[in-house]
Amino acid sequence: MKTHYEILIIGGGTGGIMTAGQLLKEDPKADIAIIEPAHTHYYQPAWTLVGAGTYDFKKTAKSMASVMPKGVEWIKDYANGLNPAMNSVSTRSSGTITYDYLVVAPGLIMDPSMIEGLSEAFEQGVACSNYMDPEHTWEVIRNFKGGNAVFTQPTTPIKCGGAPQKIAYLAADYFKKKKMSDKVNVIFATPGSVIFGVKPIRETLMRVIERYDIHFRPFYAPFRIDIKEKIIHFNHTASEENRCIVNEDNAINEIMGGEADISIPFDMLHIAPPQRAPDFIRDSILSNEAGWMEVDIHSMQHKKYKNVFGLGDVAALPTAKTGAAVRKQVPVVVENLIKLRKGEVADNADYHGYSSCPLVTGYGKMVLAEFNYNGEFTPDPKLKRMLIFNSAKEHWRLWYLKKYLLPKLYWTKMMKGKRV
Numbered sequence: 001m002k003t004h005y006e007i008l009i010i011g012g013g014t015g016g017i018m019t020a021g022q023l024l025k026e027d028p029k030a031d032i033a034i035i036e037p038a039h040t041h042y043y044q045p046a047w048t049l050v051g052a053g054t055y056d057f058k059k060t061a062k063s064m065a066s067v068m069p070k071g072v073e074w075i076k077d078y079a080n081g082l083n084p085a086m087n088s089v090s091t092r093s094s095g096t097i098t099y100d101y102l103v104v105a106p107g108l109i110m111d112p113s114m115i116e117g118l119s120e121a122f123e124q125g126v127a128c129s130n131y132m133d134p135e136h137t138w139e140v141i142r143n144f145k146g147g148n149a150v151f152t153q154p155t156t157p158i159k160c161g162g163a164p165q166k167i168a169y170l171a172a173d174y175f176k177k178k179k180m181s182d183k184v185n186v187i188f189a190t191p192g193s194v195i196f197g198v199k200p201i202r203e204t205l206m207r208v209i210e211r212y213d214i215h216f217r218p219f220y221a222p223f224r225i226d227i228k229e230k231i232i233h234f235n236h237t238a239s240e241e242n243r244c245i246v247n248e249d250n251a252i253n254e255i256m257g258g259e260a261d262i263s264i265p266f267d268m269l270h271i272a273p274p275q276r277a278p279d280f281i282r283d284s285i286l287s288n289e290a291g292w293m294e295v296d297i298h299s300m301q302h303k304k305y306k307n308v309f310g311l312g313d314v315a316a317l318p319t320a321k322t323g324a325a326v327r328k329q330v331p332v333v334v335e336n337l338i339k340l341r342k343g344e345v346a347d348n349a350d351y352h353g354y355s356s357c358p359l360v361t362g363y364g365k366m367v368l369a370e371f372n373y374n375g376e377f378t379p380d381p382k383l384k385r386m387l388i389f390n391s392a393k394e395h396w397r398l399w400y401l402k403k404y405l406l407p408k409l410y411w412t413k414m415m416k417g418k419r420v
């Protein structure tokens, strides 16, 4: 095996495969290797639908070999150390590999240990999560007999920030269809202060919450799960003056304990686990204080090591971590790499924080949040071609986009190096 490549990519997920594919379209002879240990590549955005029983999990997976672009050397290994001063990456069992240019895209990792009792709750099936095992979520939802159905998320950044609430809407819709609404309390508790940061989307979502009679709890940061008693504990994170709005809710047996400790008993619990950058990123000099990969937020280039780029979930960018964001980041990285290879300056700074969140609000309904670093609503003009004139409103055509068109776009275009 070679030990030096012109372009070395860490991670064969959405970001890594797209970058390699687009680079090869520009230069089919480019000398590229991808370090990637997994044998399966997942289309994770469909996991929300899997968790609601409306998408086959098997269709979200393809073999890594089938998405690996032809002409790329696949190093089936884990990167476990970065030494940008020496232009090298160490691996678990393939030794040290050197590069001219490095693209870092290993995604993020789930860390349930950051919430007391969560690892055990997952192990014992007491909690479910679309982030870990969406088929289990569906099993829990369809076998639910009534009581408190709690949906929540951690205080850390997470990928697809909307996913924890999407499954709450789908579950609420499912319970409604099964005529269980009077036996079920759906509770959505989030550390955030609002349901969604983008105003027109927020307004629609608040109406959705009302429609399903969801108990919405902002400022709720989960910190402990009592598996035996099936109680989840939250810290109330609002300032003192806001705390008086917290009432003990008899309907759901919510109890305000000492200080800011609120506990809610649950009969089902869906939770996004805390998430963080992989250790080898946190331990490297490429990361910021919070452990995420530090890059220029417009060019994706590392500020000190100019031959290093970072993108996707691992990157410290003040926008939502989504595949949709990756779609807009990759062309910027690719163009900058091409410029560097020609001896030019990497001056493409065209990434303005675009991200999107397809918020399914029920079976057959969706709202599409598209936004930028400023939190401005930036709907794609192409939606008009689909006869969608206001994507901040629920629409069946958006559901169709989510369930059928986007997966197709992913496998046949994004994974094939085509710009979309």
Ligand SMILES: Cc1cc2nc3c(=O)[nH]c(=O)nc-3n(C[C@H](O)[C@H](O)[C@H](O)COP(=O)(O)OP(=O)(O)OC[C@H]3O[C@@H](n4cnc5c(N)ncnc54)[C@H](O)[C@@H]3O)c2cc1C
Pocket: 010, 011, 012, 013, 014, 015, 016, 035, 036, 037, 038, 043, 044, 045, 046, 047, 048, 077, 078, 079, 080, 105, 106, 107, 108, 130, 131, 159, 160, 163, 278, 280, 311, 312, 313, 314, 321, 322, 323, 324, 325, 326, 356, 357, 358
């Ligand atoms: C439940 C859920 C719902 C989502 N919904 C949406 C949605 O609706 N829309 C949307 O746009 N996005 C959604 N996403 C997010 C989207 O899937 C991610 O943002 C996207 O995949 C990020 O791409 P990435 O390349 O950064 O990471 P990934 O695609 O996760 O790829 C990272 C790759 O790096 C590899 N890797 C890890 N460690 C190492 C290592 N040490 N060495 C080498 N390789 C390594 C991994 O095996 C993996 O293949 C969702 C995600 C989840 C979990």
